[in-house]
Amino acid sequence: MKKVVKFGGSSLASASQMQKVKQIITSDPDRRYVIPSAPGRRYSDDAKVTDMLYQCYDAAAAGEDITDRIGRIQSRFREIIDGLNLDLDLSDEFALIKDHFMRQAGRDYAASRGEYLNGKVLAAYLGFRFIDAAEVICFTESGSFDSEKTHEILRERLKNMEQAVIPGFYGAMPDGSIKTFSRGGSDVTGSIVARAVRADVYENWTDVSGVLVADPRIVSNPEVVETITYRELRELSYMGATVLHEDAIFPVRSEGIPIHILNTNHPEDKGTLIVESTCRSPRYVITGIAGKKGFCSINIEKDMMNSEIGFGRRVLQVFEDNEISFEHTPSGIDTFSVLVHQDEFMEKEQSVISGLHRAVHPDTIDLEGDLALIAVVGRGMKAKKGTAGLIFSALAHARVNIKMIDQGSSELNIIIGVRNEDFEAAIKAIYDIFVVAEME
Numbered sequence: 001m002k003k004v005v006k007f008g009g010s011s012l013a014s015a016s017q018m019q020k021v022k023q024i025i026t027s028d029p030d031r032r033y034v035i036p037s038a039p040g041r042r043y044s045d046d047a048k049v050t051d052m053l054y055q056c057y058d059a060a061a062a063g064e065d066i067t068d069r070i071g072r073i074q075s076r077f078r079e080i081i082d083g084l085n086l087d088l089d090l091s092d093e094f095a096l097i098k099d100h101f102m103r104q105a106g107r108d109y110a111a112s113r114g115e116y117l118n119g120k121v122l123a124a125y126l127g128f129r130f131i132d133a134a135e136v137i138c139f140t141e142s143g144s145f146d147s148e149k150t151h152e153i154l155r156e157r158l159k160n161m162e163q164a165v166i167p168g169f170y171g172a173m174p175d176g177s178i179k180t181f182s183r184g185g186s187d188v189t190g191s192i193v194a195r196a197v198r199a200d201v202y203e204n205w206t207d208v209s210g211v212l213v214a215d216p217r218i219v220s221n222p223e224v225v226e227t228i229t230y231r232e233l234r235e236l237s238y239m240g241a242t243v244l245h246e247d248a249i250f251p252v253r254s255e256g257i258p259i260h261i262l263n264t265n266h267p268e269d270k271g272t273l274i275v276e277s278t279c280r281s282p283r284y285v286i287t288g289i290a291g292k293k294g295f296c297s298i299n300i301e302k303d304m305m306n307s308e309i310g311f312g313r314r315v316l317q318v319f320e321d322n323e324i325s326f327e328h329t330p331s332g333i334d335t336f337s338v339l340v341h342q343d344e345f346m347e348k349e350q351s352v353i354s355g356l357h358r359a360v361h362p363d364t365i366d367l368e369g370d371l372a373l374i375a376v377v378g379r380g381m382k383a384k385k386g387t388a389g390l391i392f393s394a395l396a397h398a399r400v401n402i403k404m405i406d407q408g409s410s411e412l413n414i415i416i417g418v419r420n421e422d423f424e425a426a427i428k429a430i431y432d433i434f435v436v437a438e439m440e
Ligand code: ASP
Pocket: 008, 009, 037, 038, 048, 050, 051, 114, 168, 169, 182, 183, 184, 185, 186, 187
């Protein structure tokens, strides 16, 4: 078996965390390719090394003296190296980094140094080969990820290499300049490596025991999802659940490689398995609940709208002309609503209203802001009767007024619109009816 293991920043924030990581890796010889993030927070108001690097670079670009700032970053690494009793000296690396910062080698270069140096530390600690991601993760001249070139180069490079540490988050453009993925991008590197070596599983080690059924800031101690499909995860992530970097799904998904989310601080926990498809029935009818606040509904009314061919297209054209993307379009016989992100819409609202008047001559247009959307997601809903009914009665009991309902044709999700102020109560009520009630 071959496993690719990615460790997030909090798993590598200190020497004691690094020790846990080594223990995890050495306890399973299949864990052969390791992708580290930069050191993250050691405690809640600590700074992430990536943020320190960005700030340091900005200070250098503004012509400030960065000696102290570089010193603080260096001491984060020294603390780890000393704590692990490693014979590793990064002074030359830091001298070079400082020099590059002052010569303005780029913000991406700056940010990438956290992963680069942490990769060096981890490789020395594990006794694994270090591969600079700049040599194997390729971006095009225009800065987008070059998937096929990367795949070829990585596959060749790792073909006969038993074990390696490859830093996450960055790669290089054809001219050699460093380019990063967006924040949290080490997840993407892990997925790319897993595809290149045809891993049996891509383990993503973090500081939670998997994907949670609901946001723990709203529901206390939510259950962990045991198995989730890529599609379910995509629905939940789109609606605000933060588990993995969005782009981390694609490389492994195309090869049918599962992702296993695991907790570095509780390696014995089962975690969450993310798969293409599964015949395992979900534990509860729903797999997860996620949601976002800050939507606005544009409600358009016009008598006999139902017989006006092209009405919907003309309405949506107005949104397109104003470069606003829409989320949902619930409709009635003589009503048509468009749900959009309020912050995107606000500054263009009057232009949209006048555009709609010109395009469809409505009887009335009414705007309703401060709405929240909640997605109740689950592959189990398709085979089960009464899911929507349960949601509605739970919300009625919680005295939450439902402003909108939308069920996707895949029957994978039901979207509910409520007022922003009812958002938390609605999520709790849905969680209780599907999870807490089932457990009792
Ligand atoms: N260190 C980078 C960040 O903080 C990338 C990562 O951790 O995945 O976003």
